[in-house]
Amino acid sequence: MHFQHDMPFGARLRPDGGAGFRLWAPAARRAALWLGDQRIEARAGPHGWYDAEAPGARPVDLYRWEIDGDLLVPDPASRFNPQGPHGPSQLVDPRAFAWEAGWRGRPWHEAVIHELHVGSYTPDGTYAAAEARLPALAGLGITAVQLMPLATFPGRYGWGYDGVLPYAPHPAYGTPDELKHFVQAAHRLGLMVLLDVVYNHFGPDGNYLHRYAPPFFSDRHRTAWGDAMNFDGPGSDTVREFFIHNALYWLHEYRFDGLRFDAVHAMLDDSEPDIMASLSQRVRAACPGRHVHLVLENDSNDASRLAAPGTAGRFEGQWNGDFHHALHVLLTGERDGYYAEYDQPVAQLARCLTHGFAREGGPHNAEHARPRQAARSTLPLGTTVNFLQNHDQIGNRAFGERLLALADPQAVQLAAAILLLAPAPPLLFMGEEFGSTTPFLYFADWDGDLREAVREGRRREFAHFPRYAEAAARDELPDPCSQQTFARCKLDWAQAAGSRAWRELHAALLAVRRRVLAPHLPRLLTGRHEARMPGARMLQVRWRFDGGEALDMCVNLGPQPQAVAIDLPALQDAALLHAVGEMSGTTAGAWSGRWHWGRESAR
Template sequence: MTAAGDRRPLRWGAHPGAEGNWDFAIWAPAAKRAELVLDGSVHEMAPMGNGGWQVSVAARDGLPYAFRLDGTDYPDPAARRQQGDVHGPSLTADPATFDWGATWQGRPWDEAVILEIHIGTFTPEGTFAAASERLPELAELGITAIEIMPVSQFHGAHGWGYDGVLLRAPHPDYGSPDEMRAFIRTAQGHGIMVILDLVLNHFGPFGNYLHAYAPQTFGGEATPWGDAIDFTRPELRALLRDTATGWIDEYRLDGLRLDAVHAIRDPSEPHFLIELLQTIRAQDRGRPIHLILEDERNLPDLRHAGYDAQWNDDWHNALHVALTRETQGYYAGHAADPFGDLARAMAQGQVEEGQTRADGTKARGAPAAHLPWSAFVNANLTHDQAGNRPEGKRLLRLIGDEAGAVIHALLLLMPFTPMLFMGEEVGSTAPFPFFADPPDDAIAALRAGRTKELQGIGYDTGAMIDPASPDTPRLCYPYGDTGPRAQEWLQLTRQLLSLRRAHLLPLLRSGKTGPGEVTRHGAKAFHARWPFAAGTLDSLVSLGAPASNAPRREPALFSISDPRRDAFAIDMRIE
């Protein structure tokens, strides 16, 4: 047993210790008494001060346990594994028992070609084991990184994962912790980096017992997804910091994508995101750790501090408006001049950089064109952009293959870090609507809330796919078509990634020598040039009307149709 008043730093959860003992600790300042219930035996926990409790007892891997606070049992908020759902006992889990086999030295960020996947719908089985079987073909295609949508355990069987409540435990419907590790080991064995999408800005609404442990967990203005976390609390910072480093170290990840960091409101010095960055960068793991942000503020500051890259929704949104003419919701900001915004995105990276916009409003953000192009993760489609539609339609479904092939080539042959959403590599038109599995008494509220949200951004929800139906996830499998069309798309992707590896990568590594230069040719065609020390990447692209006044060009390194003659076309060369 540990002594009362021990003031060692709190490590939430269950950790293997010395000589067969395990250390169990929790922050529960609201409790008058705390006990560990381990495999049916009850052990008194000693107060650490500041609301912490701990005990060291003999244990082994795979034992059920819970924390009993004033007579009520709760799962461990820092559990690495659950015995069942989010409401029941946790399980002791020793990450050191997994055999990683060969060492892995990682890959540099400039090689990243990302495929975003959702484990539950990436295969018909929806498991880590089934996903592992797909990895050799992705490696052969030229995919060098997989970004997994969140897997932190959430309530129910299926969901997107952004409502996790046990942040360190893989969702059991996808497989065990060791099955997730085996997936990562297989990916890395094929040269593919694995990046995990991690939500640290909020907890899901069902099965979150932190209110019982510590009402002090939450405070301030609520986020769009629930109560705001009080990031000034050192104990909570420790939980979230150890969650992030635990995923990296215990699963040999190549990096993290941090969800919606603009919702991490922290007046502390240093800001939690800086503290987390410094903690991760302080350790040499023998491989690069890539840290990617989702941050709607369009600021370069965190990339200056040391984060590698940021999702660049400006590219997607301007492209979407230009090709679909949809201007509802967050697309409205690009209604005035979507093709002009596309030109700016190609030249500068971002569109909104604090300037005065065409409608007279001041744009968010600040200039970022001085950053390396790899600091912008560009995508033509993400889970969000399909899922924020009543029927979950992909962009390709809206614009067709002719335009789709051209923007696919443009994405993969620009100097920015490209990201595909699962199925894009084969031209999938399968939907990806939002879905969740709430408690029965919350289903009606989920449907009503989703309807209100989509109507609020201008959609007709008459044909909305039911977000609570267990059949909805099955609609999202993107690889049902294996016919000639899918094979043609696959061959196009393979060709583009081969060109990127052979010709763009040497340019990127030679060093950027200035911003991009984009010349407009009519309303819907562009001549873009990106200068590097080893040469200039040069593209002529038409996205709805030909560049009829563009000068005649020498034969290209790659082309689809003729941008000087055809409405949808691209050619690319290096000078």
């Protein structure tokens, strides 16, 4: 099977030879195409479009657009830019890769997500090297791999959130066909592959659109990272199509099983339907017969965007920062920054586990400028993706510490069980499954003034945190633009080989999830779950399923023993699924917990 996504811009190889090229450049007076050293004058069409034909073009040929006779730029819809965003684009034949038939994905309720950064996941930092690790993930019980953004960005290394060529996979990781090989290898193992995409801004280096297509950017909205995308002003129809086709391109041409949309609270759009609703509608219509999953990061916790899997205009998942923040406060005692909002962490965690979010709302375009309101919505728990760690929650710390560097190991064991034995889809960050202590720092290969601005910005940001202020003042923070900082973030696979206990813990928890929970998750009720807090740090939760089954959790979220006072009626035929620490009928030891599965008595 062969797949090629057709779009109204970029380059397209002709079945009878050669290629056609199309560019939207409404601010250009004229444009020409350079194919190697051949210059081809482009035809100007209505509404700022330019077209060029190259009868002799072949796959792997390099090309650029010339704007107004003095600026050479890559194709903004380039399928590959092997020399980075300041170099030429390369013609790619999408139909050269042979896909195997039969894979339709997996249903959302089976999702156990493993987030990874290709460049730091292995010493080589390539798709091929990451592919070699996939069998171990599948054997552990992971069902979905989520790749951090791949859109081409300048330099050798970076997180990927400053990409400037959204259609071109970053060349340092491998070729487009090598990425497709990775996806197909994952599918052979029963693994879904999700991709993190960034549609709220372009990076600060390598973006030429301001020069020839300024309608890409809004003069009505701004984001924390600069100019917002123009989704609702003059020219926005083309901008919307550019990003909607990007989503369709990854799903169709690369056979990704879903997308995670970064910071949609910064995708400011006053039109109706807005860009995200339109994108969801188009994806649902374009992917019949496949399990394709759309997941949000949305600090506004807008419950109206979430619905059952496959719902047109809606999304089946959202990263649940509230779950992380409440549990992080309990495990570490940190209460500064955005953790200050979690002043009742046991109650807020209980609400996340039974209703979805702890907090809702908040200002657009000014993250955490004022406290959000307590959540009132009740969500299907399958729409909230819970996690203990991810790239942000580790990497946005000054020293990139993982949770095991901040909390009691038994507390982390308890938290892992809370994560993996709750009904919501769980997410693990690379290395978490074997107790990695490798830091994950912010890194970006910037040069010149931008390099210094990023360094100074990090110093200024962390000077406001008491625990980092002294290090910032002494200029002792890790240099985000240093090759050594990036090298420190490469996973230590020697540690992985010697960390059997953590891997066995995660394998055991995921086996319980797969055997006991997953078959019942399609019958998980909404709004029928209960939480009780019989002690300062005691939490009991009952999750209910259609048919009378129930899952009970009783945990002591603190370092001191507590009395156990069971408020909920006992389950019938209760089976113990998992235990952490010491817990008797009357006393719960430090960081202890029990999970039982059974049936409720008829009321």
